[in-house]
Amino acid sequence: SQQGEEDPQALSIQEGENATMNCSYKTSINNLQWYRQNSGRGLVHLILIRSNEREKHSGRLRVTLDTSKKSSSLLITASRAADTASYFCAPGGSNYKLTFGKGTLLTVNP
């Protein structure tokens, strides 16, 4: 299965702190995507990292990928209350299907 498993399940931090969440998967991938879901709203695509990339930045987001360990991490720097959401990783393989885990629920306290 390409399903990613996010860790930790829940994370609570203060505004301004950094948040790190991890994703592990079991099969070989072509890319890995991170998504965010705010309460009651749709999934928002954050970033895609390809299997031949090790690190990628987008604004306050930094994603790393270690294909030898089959793991990825998402770092959010200088967190804001608006970053409160569930975060999901979706490893992408030979097919087009995205498989999500249960996500990491991030709470940023003002």
Place this chain on the structure above:
Amino acid sequence: EAGVTQFPSHSVIEKGQTVTLRCDPISGHDNLYWYRRVMGKEIKFLLHFVKESKQDESGMPNNRFLAERTGGTYSTLKVQPAELEDSGVYFCASSQGRSEAFFGQGTRLTVV
């Protein structure tokens, strides 16, 4: 450019009734996906269209669910008859090739 749009945003129906959800993908995206999230659980894949053809429908729960994509444009997902366990948020997504998938806001379905 318009994103993926889903209708309705909320639907409350009684057990045994029929509900039809609609998804309009981003124009030009051949790939269209349906997902479902039951409260507290994972986001589960339902099926994948490439244009008007069903590429993978391995995630469809049972034959009460019917998805169509007329002419390779918008898609509908019909649940008939609806059961209590069908409640959840139904997401639609579209992509062009192997690029990132863009999701709609979802339809929150409540079966009472």
